Amino acid sequence: MARRPLPRILTAKQPLARGRGFARSAADGATDVLHPLITVSRGLRRLAAAGRRRWNATPKDRRGPVLFFLAACLLLVGLAPYGPLVALIALMGAAAWAGRERTSTTGPTPAQTARLQALYEALVPYLSAAEDPKPLFTHGGDWRQSFREYAFDESGRVTELRLRYPPYFTDGEQASRNRIEQVLHAKCGRGREYRFRWDEETGQLRMTVLPELPTGVCTQRFVASPGEIVLGFTDAEGVQRTLPVDENGATRDASPVVWRTGSRSHEPHLLVVGRPGSGVTTLLRSIALQGLPHGDVVVVDGGGAGEYACLIGRTGVPAVESGLAGALAILEWAAQETERRMVAVSRARQEGRPAPEEIRRQLWILVDRPVPLGHLAAVEGRTDPQELLDIPLRHGRAANVAVVVGEQFDAVGSLGRTVRAHTRARVTLGHAAAEQVAAVLGDPPHTTPTPRFPPGRGYARLGTGEVHRLQVPATPDPYDDDAPEAQRRSVLDLLPARAGVTLEKAEPAGARADG
Numbered sequence: 001m002a003r004r005p006l007p008r009i010l011t012a013k014q015p016l017a018r019g020r021g022f023a024r025s026a027a028d029g030a031t032d033v034l035h036p037l038i039t040v041s042r043g044l045r046r047l048a049a050a051g052r053r054r055w056n057a058t059p060k061d062r063r064g065p066v067l068f069f070l071a072a073c074l075l076l077v078g079l080a081p082y083g084p085l086v087a088l089i090a091l092m093g094a095a096a097w098a099g100r101e102r103t104s105t106t107g108p109t110p111a112q113t114a115r116l117q118a119l120y121e122a123l124v125p126y127l128s129a130a131e132d133p134k135p136l137f138t139h140g141g142d143w144r145q146s147f148r149e150y151a152f153d154e155s156g157r158v159t160e161l162r163l164r165y166p167p168y169f170t171d172g173e174q175a176s177r178n179r180i181e182q183v184l185h186a187k188c189g190r191g192r193e194y195r196f197r198w199d200e201e202t203g204q205l206r207m208t209v210l211p212e213l214p215t216g217v218c219t220q221r222f223v224a225s226p227g228e229i230v231l232g233f234t235d236a237e238g239v240q241r242t243l244p245v246d247e248n249g250a251t252r253d254a255s256p257v258v259w260r261t262g263s264r265s266h267e268p269h270l271l272v273v274g275r276p277g278s279g280v281t282t283l284l285r286s287i288a289l290q291g292l293p294h295g296d297v298v299v300v301d302g303g304g305a306g307e308y309a310c311l312i313g314r315t316g317v318p319a320v321e322s323g324l325a326g327a328l329a330i331l332e333w334a335a336q337e338t339e340r341r342m343v344a345v346s347r348a349r350q351e352g353r354p355a356p357e358e359i360r361r362q363l364w365i366l367v368d369r370p371v372p373l374g375h376l377a378a379v380e381g382r383t384d385p386q387e388l389l390d391i392p393l394r395h396g397r398a399a400n401v402a403v404v405v406g407e408q409f410d411a412v413g414s415l416g417r418t419v420r421a422h423t424r425a426r427v428t429l430g431h432a433a434a435e436q437v438a439a440v441l442g443d444p445p446h447t448t449p450t451p452r453f454p455p456g457r458g459y460a461r462l463g464t465g466e467v468h469r470l471q472v473p474a475t476p477d478p479y480d481d482d483a484p485e486a487q488r489r490s491v492l493d494l495l496p497a498r499a500g501v502t503l504e505k506a507e508p509a510g511a512r513a514d515g
């Protein structure tokens, strides 16, 4: 184990050790005395978080009546005799109930005790130091010294563990963390997905076994504002918002990863990287369907497999191009359109007017697999399509233009610098090593690899935020006969009607829908 040298104070003999012991028992005593207070405040925090989640999930048009109802309740409580007192007692009771620690109160069974002891022993070589006079981890020691919370599933495997580790453990170093995580992963049982949360401040590690992300959500009209894109769904504790989603005919609340685009977005452009067949095209198709009600979408299909054919000729889709010539033409047009929008926005600002109506309609530029097209362009001595993305990527935010680039892991190195610098919303899909994911997201996932990677499963990170597990809603090509009929129908239902194509502002030679 990589260890920091022990502070000299730890190597001093008995008096210091006695002092530490006294401090530790004083701290334990204080924790006992303050326990009810801690429980109630934890409960209040949980209740507040639940309230915030419900509020966010309430559609905007229902918030007024809800507020009115709450105000009426408050008034009633205020006017009733002893109302405020009873309400306060009820609130404290609810907080105490919500804040209780959810561990077994009867203590572990002998089999569970043996498991915890084995786990403890496995950690000893990594979390002990010979110079430590009062080690938390020692061979033959008691696991209760370190394991603060634990839970088991029906088969007797650990599903949750909170442990304390010694202050000299180098928890700031990824390699040290990896070693502990590997031991816990191996000893608690492979074949499950684990999340590790390191609390460096208090020297505690919380390990949780995660359930598989549900795969049953199909594309649908999500409750989201214009410019908001639901990339997929994640764990409830990772995001504050929930959305009602229809899953196999029943409605449930799901926790979405929402990507906000537009002029106030910190991450106006998105890069999606995946393994072949992991669902990159599906995610881009889902974004197109969500963007179309409030914007126009142009698609460059570098893979050329015709998986965007359903968009051809639809209202709001000026072009779907898969050939090099068509792709260059539509990207040139998109660059000019971005400039035109920038000029219009700047003029409106100078004249103290709001941005013109047609600029408030967002322009989406979806480029699936630009690298193969770039190779083709190099062979033919033509412009790399990625170069034409420079203006939309640099100035798209002000001009209400969003760029989405999809590429495969093995071609990420060939993505241009502007693409990499300006796509700060990131998604990876499919099975990949933690280093590969970290290279795209800028941070590794804090979960172990899942044993099963269904299509559309991956990770998302918006800017410098947390890495979320992600499951993209199923959005198959509606012309794919192998896709389930109900899912194909959902996609067809979301597609706008077919229309004549007009590019009013700057019609490029090749910018037409070829269908």
Ligand SMILES: Nc1ncnc2c1ncn2[C@@H]1O[C@H](COP(=O)(O)OP(=O)(O)OP(=O)(O)O)[C@@H](O)[C@H]1O
Pocket: 274, 275, 276, 277, 278, 279, 280, 281, 282, 283, 303, 305, 307, 455, 456, 457, 471, 472, 473, 474, 475, 476, 477, 483
């Ligand atoms: N989120 C999802 N839910 C269900 N099925 C999915 C999902 N994403 C992809 N699929 C299915 O997986 C298959 C591959 O998807 P897709 O074509 O989107 O992958 P890709 O990464 O673009 O791969 P390629 O570049 O090889 O085409 C398709 O049959 C698709 O319907």
